[in-house]
Amino acid sequence: MYDFIASALYYSIILYGLIHFLLFFFVDADFTLLWASLVGRKPEAKLKGQVVWVTGASSGIGEELAYQLARCGSRLVLSARREGELKRVKRQCLECSSLKDEDILILPLDLLERTTHEAKTKAVIQHFGRIDILINNGGRSQRSLFLDADVEVYQALMDVNFLGTLSLTKHVLSHMTRRGIGAIVTISSLLGLAGGPLATGYAASKHALQGFFKSLQAELYDYPDIFISTVCPGPVQSFIVHNAIRENLHKPVTSAGEQTHKMPTSRCVSLILAGIANGVKEMWIAQQPFLTYYYIWQYTPTLAWFITNILGKKRVQNFKAGGDADSAYFSKPKNS
Secondary structure, eight states: OHHHHHHHHHHHHHHHHHHHHHHHTTOSBOHHHHHHHHHSOOHHHHSTTOEEEEESTTSHHHHHHHHHHHHHTOEEEEEOSOHHHHHHHHHHHHHTSSOOGGGEEEOOOOTTOGGGHHHHHHHHHHHHSOOOEEEEOOOOOBOOOGGGSOHHHHHHHIIIIIIIHHHHHHHHHHHHHHHTOEEEEEEOOGGGTSOOTTOHHHHHHHHHHHHHHHHHHHHTTTOTTEEEEEEEEOSBSSSGGGGOBOSSTTOOOOOOOOOTTSBOHHHHHHHHHHHHHTTOSEEEEOOTTHHHHHHHHHHOHHHHHHHHHHHHHHHHHHHHTTOOGGGGGGSOOOOO
């Protein structure tokens, strides 16, 4: 009888591992997050009535977060630099949900203007009485080679992506520690875990966020009901590239490039909200083959370096030839 139980357990483990191995080639997030999205608490139940502050809410992931949170019944604070775009997002939130006008606060915010962050936080608390969740989504990307870029480009990326996020988090966290409860969710990137050419400053800022929030979580041992999470998306359909910094601060990006090979923004956001509803502390979100890239960097960095060198060369070649760097992995390099 004992031998039968041991054999059954042995083969069950093998079968379990084989199923997960096969599924891995078709999934678009880490298994913890996928499990939470399939059988965990539903965002519409967990997030209804919660006051959620979303930065970078005028486009991309932030805009889609606003729509899905509105449908969940969350009360919203929408922040970005462009007030007109925020008003557009608010109108669409009201159209797609049962929220009322007073349930959505438009709060223009520039992450670089750190001296305003305390007053902005007080404005939210005055309007809603509390902040339940802060989603740090605002930031800028990069499309430039290190040797060609001004040092000011790196200063700007760290100022907005890292120090701006840190500043706003500090003021909101002070409010949450007084209440003893809350959640701070920060949108990082695949490049916060790995690296990639043409984005050395962006990757550095995202690595800084990863280190900061992992360390912060450990400091908050006296506040077990304050939840810290980082989200690491791979390529997602958005216009973040439009706002990317080039070789200097005044050189614009002329095109966002091809988007069809990237994950739909709606899918990315639905996974984020599932992770928030179920307390997932780190979320890896990417379609294949990018998700595999996460795991290779995590478990076999020597192989990851080899792959990065090959694909990085292709990406740089396309960029130098005037092609779309993001789609370089899916096309032949152009001749410069």
